[in-house]
Amino acid sequence: MSRVRLGRWLLVIPMGLLAVATIYPLLFTANVAMKTRREYILDRFSLADSLRFENISTAWTSIGMGRYTANSILVVGCSVFLLLLFGSMAGFALSQLRFRGSTALFIGCLAALFIPFQVIMVPLARVMADSGLVDTYPGLILAYVAQFLPFTVFLMTSYYKTIPAEIVDAARIDGNTVYGVYRRIMLPLGAPALLSVGILNTLFCWNDVLISLLLMPSADHRTLMVGVTSLRGQYSEDIPTFASGVLIAAIPVLAVYLFLQRQIADGVAAGSTKG
Amino acid sequence: MTIGKSLPSVRSASAGRAGGVPPSAPPPRDRAVSRRAAGGRRAEQLAPFVLVAPAVLILVLLRLWPLLLGVNFSFTGDGDRDGAMVGFANYVDLLHDPLFQQALRNVGLLVLLLPVAVAIPGLLATFIYLRVPGHRFYRSVYFFPAVLSPVIVGAIFNLLLSFDGPVNVVLSSVGIGPVDWLGDPDVAMFAVVGVHVWATFGMALVVFLAGFATLDAALLDAARVDGASLAQVIWHVIIPSLSRTIQFVFVTTMIGMLTSMFGLLYVMTSGGPEGSTYLPEYYIWIQQGQMNRPALASAASTVLFVIMLVVGLLQLKLLRRAGRED
Missing domain, CATH: 4.10.220 (Light-harvesting Protein)
Structure with missing residues (x-):
């Protein structure tokens, strides 16, 4: 027994080192963002001598990280709202209502889950160009909705299946229409699933670079992640400003993670166990 | 219609609806x-x-x-042959393109590295499940890079792995010559895959832990009482009981490697040096976006789709056979 105890304590060393390796890169970046160029060149590891936010404000204003952040918030906000709306509507219909073709539809959704974006990106770019949606906010929002809808419908359907049919029946006997049941029963009852699916979709859309790069070519419309990629060429000499840009892009995700860690992990786990 | 007939099995609970009244006609009250x-x-x-x-x-x-x-x-031409049917010409071009060949070789490398990428989170999840001191802390720390965008991860490691960057500074202080992590064709792909694993192992870890939650603790206790070592417990109890989870992680990790490394490649190496870090998804992007050869890119897309199907089916088959032998 004591040997097992000792073994466990020995494991703490590699696991602790791995934990450091997991957090340190971001701490390093945050530290560099506070330094002057001179400080960085002299010593890469020393702590910045003061909390200096000049680099960050340079990145925010003159590189346009502020503009890119606003673009990202607009696009991600609209996309997630539409995903949750359409996903919960379809999830309700597929789980609680009987109609011709519902099984086929659900299987179709599952199949769509396995079509990666890279496989359809060329023709999608052409469809978008033909309909005049390239380099527009609605175009990018539609592309995000299409990309993450199968996952959303799948999880919402699985969640709504756990709601007993009696609840729906009772609401109908009280004189609710199908739409009334959706609005008054399904939306409130689905809140936990909507929250965790919403957080995951927010992360997916916020973190995307390929779709945005493909459909939003002009500098004015760049989302934040594309903005970060554009830092690379321009600021490869000015490391502290580069690090500031990266930090600006990472902070919102960090904040979400610190507050909603549980929901994120639960969402990932739900996606895996229901698969 | 067969679809109509198969419906009751989907919503078997509907058999219990009040009095068998069809949902579209609730009993009128007034x-x-x-x-x-x-x-x-x-x-x-x-x-x-x-x-x-x-x-x-x-x-x-x-x-x-x-x-x-x-x-x-993918069966039509590019440029002035836009829209004209060209048969398999694009596929022939693909197979003769050294960049695409390199992309396929790199896919092979990913397949070889896959067991490592699955074993790391699997082992860590096992330790956390066995309640290593501080397991809650590890769980939340390890998951953290998984929420960061590949672009941010790539940018951070660009900084860390640059030739005069901090990693080489540390290495040279212990006497190991500077390694050109992202500039040496023999090293770059390993560096990028390493960063990808760093960024995503937390995701697989959470999936493994969800699998562990369904594990029968009595089995583990029984093995313990019989005096089994940790390795024996993993091999004879944990792996067979978690075969479904392991299967799922294998498939999702492979899909992740084939479809979500674009951000890293784009930021860290742009496919270089000397095209050594091309993957099919990056090749598709270059042909579509930079080279203006959308039909060739479509052919590469189709090949990528087939690779994913084959890899997925092969893994399912192999794992199922392994499961049967146990």
């Missing part, structure tokens, strides 16, 4: 309700279709239609 029900009956019957319509429309127009279009597209 005249007003009955009049409204009669008037709204048609609308009510259409309701399920209205509810699924936005999702179906978007999926058909922006996923299914492009998929078909793309396969068709």
Whole structure:
């Protein structure tokens, strides 16, 4: 027994080192963002001598990280709202209502889950160009909705299946229409699933670079992640400003993670166990 | 219709609906309700279709239609032969393109590295499940990089792995010469894959832990009482009981390697040096976006899709066979 105890304590060393390796890169970046160029060149590891936010404000204003952040918030906000709306509507219909073709539809959704974006990106770019949606906010929002809808419908359907049919029946006997049941029963009852699916979709859309790069070519419309990629060429000499840009892009995700860690992990786990 | 017949199995709970009344006709309680029900009956019957319509429309127009279009597209020409059918010419071009060959070789490398990428989170999840001191802390720390965008991860490691960057500073202080992590064709791909594993092992870890939650603790206790070592417990108890989870992690990790490394490649190496870090997804992007050869890119897309299907099916088969032998 004591040997097992000792073994466990020995494991703490590699696991602790791995934990450091997991957090340190971001701490390093945050530290560099506070330094002057001179400080960085002299010593890469020393702590910045003061909390200096000049680099960050340079990145925010003159590189346009502020503009890119606003673009990202607009696009991600609209996309997630539409995903949750359409996903919960379809999830309700597929789980609680009987109609011709519902099984086929659900299987179709599952199949769509396995079509990666890279496989359809060329023709999608052409469809978008033909309909005049390239380099527009609605175009990018539609592309995000299409990309993450199968996952959303799948999880919402699985969640709504756990709601007993009696609840729906009772609401109908009280004189609710199908739409009334959706609005008054399904939306409130689905809140936990909507929250965790919403957080995951927010992360997916916020973190995307390929779709945005493909459909939003002009500098004015760049989302934040594309903005970060554009830092690379321009600021490869000015490391502290580069690090500031990266930090600006990472902070919102960090904040979400610190507050909603549980929901994120639960969402990932739900996606895996229901698969 | 067969679809109609198979419906009851989907919603078996509907058998228990009050008095077997069809959902579209709730029992009227008074005249007003009955009049409204009669008037709204048609609308009510259409309701399920209205509810699924936005999702179906978007999926058909922006996923299914492009998929078909793309396969068709890959048999047409580029440039001045735009729209003309060229048979398998694009596929022949692909196989002769050294960059695409390199991309395929790199896919092979990913397949070889896959067991490592699955074993690391698997082992860590085992330790956390066995309650290593501080397991809650590790769980939340390890998951953290998984929420960061590949672009941010790539940018951070660009900084860390640059030739005069901090990693080489540390290495040279212990006497190991500077390694050109992202500039040496023999090293760059390993560096990028390493960063990808760093960024995603937390995701697989959470999936493994969800699998562990379904594990029968009595089995572990029994093995313990019989004096089994940790390695024996893992091999004879944990792996067989978690075969479904392991299977799932294998498939999702491979899909992740094939479809979510674009951000890293784009930021860290741009496919270089000397094309050594090309993957099919990056090749598709370059041909579509930079080289203006969308038909060739479509052919590469189709090849990528087939690779994913084959890899997925092969893994399922192998793992199923391994499961049967146990």
